Amino acid sequence: MGLSRLNGLNDDELVEELKEISRKCRVEIIKMVYRAQAGHPGGSLSEIDLLTALYATTLNVNPKEPKWNDRDRFVLSKGHASPGMYSILAEMGFISHEDLESYRVLGGVCQGHVDMKHTPGVDFSAGSLGMGLSFGLGCSFAAKFDGSNRNCYVMLGDGEIQEGSVWEAMMAARHHELGNLKVILDCNRIQNDDFVESQMRMFNIPEKWSSFGWNVKEIDGHDMYQIIEGMRWLNENNDLPSVLIANTIKGKGVSYMEDNPKFHGAAPNEEQYSKALMELGEAI
Amino acid sequence: MSDFAASRDGYGHALISMSEDPKLVVLEADLGKSTKSCWFREKFPERTISCGIGEQNMMLVAAGLASSGYKPFASTFAIFTERAFEQIRNGIARPNLPVHICGSHGGTHTGTDGSSAQSIEDLAIYRALPNMTVMHPCDDYSTQQLTMKLLNHNSPSYTRTARNKTPRIYEINDPRLEIGKGxxxxxxxxxxxxxxxxxxxxxxxxxxxxxxxxxxxxxxxxxxxxxxxxxxxxxxxxxxxxxxxxxxxxxxxxxxxxxxxxxxxxxxxxxxxxxxxxxxxxxxxxxxxxxxxxxxxxxxxxxxxxxxxxx
Structure with a gap:
């Protein structure tokens, strides 16, 4: 599972490796959005530490055979945060780093929103919020019917769970006791227009999931030690559906994007681009 | 042959007739007794998924199943499929996943609930979606036969059935019935x-x-x-x-x-x-x-x- 070169490392070594992978992914995210002069850097930067750990240590997938039926599924429900996913898919070898240049370009492998018809390694065509969890339920049912131990991981955003059908899906997952369904909630506290707090207060998110009967664990979504611990926790709990609630910072890693609603869906200009790469330790 | 039949019964019979295919999965949203998927549930509860009164979730659960090689047949009232229109558009039609939706009680020739339950636009909205096949058979036998053909139909479909018994038009297994052929x-x-x-x-x-x-x-x-x-x-x-x-x-x-x-x-x-x-x-x-x-x-x-x- 994950990247074989990371097998056998102790946690300190693993965390260092993961940090370096996610740093490289952050650089690619900035490059993609800058080149396209469009896209969603904020949510890509908030999710990328989680995606890095998920792909590099946990997900049972094979870049050489992306459609292998018994693979774990990963559903990026917040599909606008596609640069994050493309960057880790390139690191894992599902697509090439050159493919990243096709982000938002006609005929490109990397569509604006993740699309299973265009990109190897993408299991769900997203873009409309609130749909991924239900789709994930379907994948989890299929695994159960197949008698397989594979899991389905779904990443949701905190703004996204304002969509009512997410709660239909939460209820249904518990009702059907889909223990192979694992949610990672990227709580970056910002949505399209503004802070979640001003758009639609979510109040106590862990309590809400808990009251729906899910296993719940809360972590710092940028502390790689807590993230790998969270991934292990997800895989140890197979009785009921589980949610890892990750508190993150939108735009994490680029100072002027951090906690800034303006960079939910905006590209950096040339000056900002240079500054971002410098902060990410990448020479232009 | 008996003279009157409801097309929704044909859907129920088709599900049973297709049960030998291990990939068939039936989804319901608390209207199985009306759409007639209840007959399948009775015999194959392990392959019937209750989604409660939650059509939006149901359509996407079906999409997830289809993406993993299953053949999901999801039904509710025609009018309530429309509640999940965007899920069907973005989650089923767009990725061209073979989910087969049955909307029963379509049209105005239905019960006396009134206009809230009379879908008079379902065929139009699903026709507008790329990849969708749209059918509205006229009796139980033709519904059964056409639904069974969906089992190996590799793209999504919407089939409207009716609640009421009307004169039966076909004999069983009429060779003229093919999807796309009047x-x-x-x-x-x-x-x-x-x-x-x-x-x-x-x-x-x-x-x-x-x-x-x-x-x-x-x-x-x-x-x-x-x-x-x-x-x-x-x-x-x-x-x-x-x-x-x-x-x-x-x-x-x-x-x-x-x-x-x-x-x-x-x-x-x-x-x-x-x-x-x-x-x-x-x-x-x-x-x-x-x-x-x-x-x-x-x-x-x-x-x-x-x-x-x-x-």
């Missing part, structure tokens, strides 16, 4: 009546009365609205003076819309559309509703005569 039930040289669903039997009735008046009307069961059997429509337009479309659905975007779109581009022909004229229904008996909305046998006859009498 069935010429009666030939005729003056005017062609193209109908779907419960209006097929009304059209046959109308053709009989027209015959008594000396008008030779063809009747076609156009059970598939998309893809439309264009060659059959062309043939009818070539052989008759004009065409009457008949549906328990809005004249906008359904069977009448499909035929009008085709003819106006490819073979301009005199056309009358019998259907709901851009309004909602109300509570009432099914037959009363057809009269109120001017989609009864009488209206079909008048439309046909209108064409025949044209200079």
């Amino acid at each position: 069935v010429l039930l009666k030939s005729g040289s003056d005017v062609a009546i193209i109908a779907c669903g419960v209006m097929v039997s009304k059209s046959i009735e109308a053709a009989k009365k027209l015959s008594e008046m000396g008008v030779d009307a063809a009747v076609v069961d156009m059970h598939t609205l998309k893809p439309l059997d264009e060659s059959l429509v062309y043939e009818l337009a070539s052989g008759c003076k004009g065409i009457v479309t008949v549906e328990d659905h809005s004249v906008i975007g359904g069977l009448g819309g499909a035929v009008a779109e085709y003819l106006s581009e490819s073979k301009p022909t005199i056309l009358r559309r019998v259907g709901v004229r851009d309004r909602f229904g109300e509570s009432g008996q099914a037959e009363e509703m057809l009269e109120l909305l001017s989609i009864s046998t009488k209206d079909i006859i008048e439309s046909a005569l209108d064409i025949v009498k044209m200079e």
Whole structure:
């Protein structure tokens, strides 16, 4: 599972490796959005530490055979945060780093929103919020019917769970006791227009999931030690559906994007681009 | 054969008939007793997924199953499939996942609940989606046969069924029934009546009365609205003076819309559309509703005569 070169490392070594992978992914995210002069850097930067750990240590997938039926599924429900996913898919070898240049370009492998018809390694065509969890339920049912131990991981955003059908899906997952369904909630506290707090207060998110009967664990979504611990926790709990609630910072890693609603869906200009790469330790 | 049957029963029978396929999964949203998926649930509870009263979730659960190689058949009332329209659009049609949706109790020829439960736009909205096949068969046997053909249909579909028993049109296993092929039930040289669903039997009735008046009307069961059997429509337009479309659905975007779109581009022909004229229904008996909305046998006859009498 994950990247074989990371097998056998102790946690300190693993965390260092993961940090370096996610740093490289952050650089690619900035490059993609800058080149396209469009896209969603904020949510890509908030999710990328989680995606890095998920792909590099946990997900049972094979870049050489992306459609292998018994693979774990990963559903990026917040599909606008596609640069994050493309960057880790390139690191894992599902697509090439050159493919990243096709982000938002006609005929490109990397569509604006993740699309299973265009990109190897993408299991769900997203873009409309609130749909991924239900789709994930379907994948989890299929695994159960197949008698397989594979899991389905779904990443949701905190703004996204304002969509009512997410709660239909939460209820249904518990009702059907889909223990192979694992949610990672990227709580970056910002949505399209503004802070979640001003758009639609979510109040106590862990309590809400808990009251729906899910296993719940809360972590710092940028502390790689807590993230790998969270991934292990997800895989140890197979009785009921589980949610890892990750508190993150939108735009994490680029100072002027951090906690800034303006960079939910905006590209950096040339000056900002240079500054971002410098902060990410990448020479232009 | 027994004379009357409801097309929704055909859906229920089809699910049982397909049960040997281990990839078949049936999804319900608290209306299995109405759509008749309950018959499958009774025999195969382990392959029936209850989604509660949650259609949006149901459609995407079905999509997830289809993405993993299963063959999901999801049903609810026609009107409530529409609640999940965007899920169907973005989650099923766009990635072209073979999810088969059945909307029962379609149209106004249904119970007496009133306009909230009378879907008169379902066929139009699903026709507009790329990759979707759209059907509205007229009796239980044809519904059963056409639904069974969906098992190996590798793209999504929407099939509308009706609640009420209406005259049975087909024998069991009629070899003429193929997805995308209309069935010429009666030939005729003056005017062609193209109908779907419960209006097929009304059209046959109308053709009989027209015959008594000396008008030779063809009747076609156009059970598939998309893809439309264009060659059959062309043939009818070539052989008759004009065409009457008949549906328990809005004249906008359904069977009448499909035929009008085709003819106006490819073979301009005199056309009358019998259907709901851009309004909602109300509570009432099914037959009363057809009269109120001017989609009864009488209206079909008048439309046909209108064409025949044209200079």
